[in-house]
Amino acid sequence: MKIRSTILVIIFVIFSRLTIIGGEGMWIPMLLQQMNEKEMQEMGMKITAEDIYSINKSSLKDAILLFGRGCTSEIISKDGLLLTNHHCGFGNIQKHSTVEHDYLTDGFWAMNRGEELPNPGLTATLLIEMRDVTDSILTAVDENMSMKDRQSVIKANIKRVTDNFEKGSKYKASVKPFFQGNAYYMMITEVFKDIRLVGAPPSNIGKFGGDTDNWMWPRHTGDFSLFRIYVNKEGNPAEYSEDNVPYQPKFYFPISLDGVEEGDFTFVFGYPARTNEYLPSYAIEMITEVGNPDKIELRETRLDIFKKYSNKDPEVRIKYATKDARVANYWKKMIGESGGVKRMNGIEAKQKYEDEFTHWASLSGNDQYAGLMPEFKKLYGELTPIKVAAHYMMEAGMAIEIVKFASTYAKLVELSKDKTKSVDEINKEIEKLKKQNIAFFKDYYKPIDEEVMTSLLRIYDNSLTTEFKPDFFNTIHNKYNYDYKAYTQYVFAKSMFDKEGRLSSLLDNYKSKSYKKIERDPAYIMAMEMGKLFKEKFRGNMTSINNSIDSLQRIYLKAQMEMKPDNHFYPDANFTLRVTYGNVNGYSPKDAVYYKHFTTLDGIMEKEDPDIYDYVVTDRLRELYETKDYGQYADKDGSLHVGFAASNHTTGGNSGSPVLNANGELVGVNFDRCWEGTMSDLMYDPNVCRNISIDIRYFLFIVDKYAGAGYLLDEMKLVSGE
């Protein structure tokens, strides 16, 4: 009897990991009332689902915007001040920066509205309403259709539904699949186009800790930047114009001065990009035991080479700063993800769950359900080698900068060979490439690229069998006798893609036959051989296998919902507005170690090191620390809190999302996850999955006390319950 109940408990734990507990779940705003309101209120929330999302009255959702194409932002003043992360505003802050006005390094503060800086091309997108359009989208779809037919019917239905809506509306409409294609929702949105930069802290605050601290808790980064939405005189979105006026939102977030305590209820409202919580064990194995380790090795090789040269020469460090950050960000994420799945025994847990599922399916009498697991196994068996080959192509072949750069000349070659194309079209492409050349050579350092090429080609060659490798490896074997360095030297000696002068002169004097010079270039040839291999051998198979997998995933999730009718399932993230909720909480990353839930300015001073770029502290911040001039931003404990950790289930795209307390007041801005919990994109573990936020009082402190831009606080609403 006793043994039995233990087994039951174990099974329950395994099950619940795969369904919902704690902070897990990215929920649909329009379904909150029926799915989550009760639980949220039990956890401490004092407002209602209707306060969060409503189409009848103003609600919290009226203050959340997709920032650009990859981040979240929120409105925090009656005059349309928009708050997001520093790393989300980074590109735009960089665009305004010159040697004389280096806003990235020194920060930027508009001291009046006239000084705010426009950012052509930057948009902020507001969700007006979401609607369930599943029935319209699945009209004329029948379960026995081929995946291809199904997709084309769905595509046509989506077009009909969105066209119909847009005809009679000033808003935009788009439709996305949810629950692996078991449901379709329409998003009705308004896109703002005049978004101006208002303020950004210096990088040694906004990026404090840099890539060293990235994905890590305890964290001390002031990762925020401030923008403002402008609209035309009628209050509608418009391109930049001097006559535009600040946007008057339907709702903006009150900002709480009370801080958070361990155990407090919080929720995050924003735009998570992508999760895969319902994959079978075969997929988890492919991602975490094959794909991630390969990519990690390749990226590590590249990062080591970047580091070697950057340490020797500060100019090289600046040139490679953005590239390094980009490569390092997901390198580190993948290490965390694979490690996390291993720590959770994630593959075994999924396998056990699948055994249970198969047992249930065999009793269900549904043959389709009963056949799912063997079918998944077969498809992932076929997909894995192709995926591996594609990873090497992207992360090794295309990681050679001149090869990737050369591939961008393919369009010019095509246009030049096509007799129907006009000189105008060709000239337009040439102008585009000229601009691109300037950007490329500004941040290019040949010794790094040469060493990357030699090292990565060796790994690429040793990791795959012949059929999965591009033709240039034959040359390396036969003509260069496996001497990767000699082959690299040959490519660099002959190619023009590392020689700015030769490339400009080609474009400046471009003639109808000049494309032949590009076609003969060895870096271009490498790029084309990879393209050919991809097109001929991988692309078709990959698409058809992925289509079959998508179709199985749809059926698998539907079956699980039948198996567990009482569970609340949540759809994977797909870059639509979601709510996730949890508690402020520390965690134990390993045996005997416990991390508290908040960090303070004291921690910044502990990390300070004037000799390490990531840990430089400015005199001004040190002075404020020494005089303890924290004003109303100090915590009850007298210190200045900088960041906090909580168990909200977030992912990429949630950067910049508002973190809200039980009253729906702003207490933080989300910007990262802790390393031990990065497997939450595949499976969530409430014990270690934590989102990392800047404490909103640190943001206010930097604006007011550090930057002296306290006038901005006049348009905000600061609240305190004490």
Ligand code: ARG
């Ligand atoms: N890890 C965070 C995210 O995925 C922050 C990235 C930017 N910061 C950095 N140090 N590279 O986007």
Ligand code: GLU
């Ligand atoms: N920094 C991420 C972003 O840019 C958020 C971190 C995460 O992946 O959770 O969206």
